[in-house]
Amino acid sequence: MLTRKEFLRQSTALAVAGTLPGGLVAGTPAKRPNILFVIVDEWRAQAFGALGDRNAHTPALDRFRRQSVSFDNAVACLPVCSQSRASFLTGQYPLTNGVYITDVPLKPSGETLAEALVKAGYQTGYIGKWHLYGSPKGRYERRLSYIPPESRFGFQYWKALECGHDYNKSRYYEGDDPTPRYWPGYDAIAQTQDAVGYIQRASQTDQPFFLTLSLGPPHFPYTAPERYKAMYRDRPLDFRPNVPEALHGQAAEEMRGYYAAIAALDDCFATLMAGLEASGVADDTIVLFTADHGDMLWSQGLQHKHVPWDEAIRVPFMIRYPRQSRGRGRSVPAPLNSPDVMPTLLGLAGLPAPSGVQGLDYSPLIRREPMAAMPRSAYLAIPVSFADARAHGFAEYRGVRTERYTYIRSIKGPWLLYDNRKDPYQKHNLVDQPAMAEVQKACEAQLTLWLDRLGDQFLPGDAYLRRDGLGHYLEVQGGIKPVVSPWGDWRSTM
Structure with a gap:
């Protein structure tokens, strides 16, 4: 090689x-x-x-x-x-x-x-x-x-x-x-x-x-x-x-x-x-x-x-x-x-x-052939709440998107859950609702599988910047500049 x-x-x-x-x-x-x-x-x-x-x-x-x-x-x-x-x-x-x-x-x-x-x-x-x-x-x-x-x-x-x-x-x-x-x-x-x-x-x-x-x-x-x-x-x-x-x-x-x-x-x-x-x-x-x-x-x-x-x-x-x-x-x-x-x-x-x-x-x-060990979800992540993401006031997040659901956990806990089949425009956040407890539990299990597979400890963003000597990027980009969404409700669990 x-x-x-x-x-x-x-x-x-x-x-x-x-x-x-x-x-x-x-x-x-x-x-x-x-x-x-x-x-x-x-x-x-x-x-x-x-x-x-x-x-x-x-x-x-x-x-x-x-x-x-x-x-x-x-x-x-x-x-x-x-x-x-x-x-x-x-x-x-x-x-x-x-x-x-x-x-x-x-x-x-x-x-x-x-x-x-x-x-x-x-x-x-x-x-x-x-x-x-x-x-x-x-x-x-x-x-x-x-x-x-x-x-x-x-x-x-x-x-x-x-x-x-x-x-x-x-x-x-x-x-x-x-x-x-x-x-x-x-x-x-x-x-x-x-x-x-x-x-x-x-x-x-x-x-x-x-x-x-x-x-x-x-x-x-x-x-x-x-x-x-x-x-x-x-x-x-x-x-x-x-x-x-x-x-x-x-x-x-x-x-x-x-x-x-x-x-x-x-x-x-x-x-x-x-x-x-x-x-x-x-x-x-x-x-x-x-x-x-x-x-x-x-x-x-x-x-x-x-x-x-x-x-x-x-x-x-x-x-x-x-x-x-x-x-x-x-x-x-x-x-x-x-x-x-x-x-x-x-x-x-x-x-x-x-x-x-x-x-x-x-x-x-x-090729229309079976795929071994096909995952049930895709992994989503913002490891560092940085630049434009920080301008929106977002904390770091991890999540999964399945064929039907989107589930996102921020650094502070469960944040978003959408039923994309019933709610394709994602206007109704279902996180922590009792009727969705089993769905949320299944999505959380999928997320845990991804975190374990990738060795992702879901640390605060500044931990990665310190680890990799990139703290100056955050300093150059400036601090958090929160904005308020006209919808308002989806930010309630951040």
Whole structure:
């Protein structure tokens, strides 16, 4: 097995900006499937026309859903950008991979997803938002910086930026050139076109490819090209019933930009799928569309993410692999989580997960095969009440989401319990109600199983910061700034 230093030295030597690198493993007996991994930012699971969201113009993704296996209870364990992305690449939960607050540099202890695929003979590429280089001073100081090869964790073709939200003047770095460049026009469109070019070139080689296309929208500031904004300028909007009426005006302004960006990305996805079809390798390519987390958009009276309600934690997870999915699209209720991305993709490619991976391989369900020891719940956690979460006055929490229930325990005790089947908008907190005692007990047992499995002691957040030398992040971000939700009731047990 290559050491990390040897691996990085070889993959760096093979990578040449703008060209396709050779593989590290010669003589692969059979070509493995290509993998196209599409990540969008803050696209909540509910925001699709096919799922009844009349605000969403998503014909291309609705069509893709009909061709895919959709995990309709997929969640982001920790619904923030860096944290989800670290779990995607490591197959580990945040307290294990160390990225449990935003902008902490990822320092993997084992092979990442891209490194494992390079070792198996893949050519790898990354286009778009990275957000794993981190800012060690805790002041977002490296968000526009050049990212050196050793911090790309196995990705060879490289056109990326750590983090930026000016989608009309979007910086990136290409290969090993530290000179900043700018995507022309709206970055998601240009990045998609670059991805199509990569696919066309990669499909002409004998190596399978693993390409990640990481698009920034529909993350705030909710902007899109003019033709998409025009679609929503005077359009009546539907509000989720858990958006307080007093906030409809503010919510509408943000929703117009959010859904305009979604419409733009749907067209980008149509372009991407057309390019994949034209390359002639669509049947041999796994395509995964997901998001790092969702967006509250004033549901529950809250603006963004970091919180355990469905609008923030539930994400789209649609995966298509014609060679193994056996037929038309279908829905799977299993509660898939962020760390499950890595082992599931490796499982579909016929590869084992590296040691240290905590996520589970859901590829048997995609192949219509039984899955051993499938969990009954997904684990949810905010280990440190930090940054925007602190601004909402939240304590640290742990919880589970089953196919039916959401149960959350704060550092102070049971906090939230929802019956998502009877109460899909999570307006009625049932925690500690006598009629729900058995359900709460069962959910608490599920949570205990997860805490034991992960070795999570559920300590106060500052204990983790002290343990890992990260106290300065909290100092830079400032203290707690409580706000009051217009709903009021769900905070009563905090």
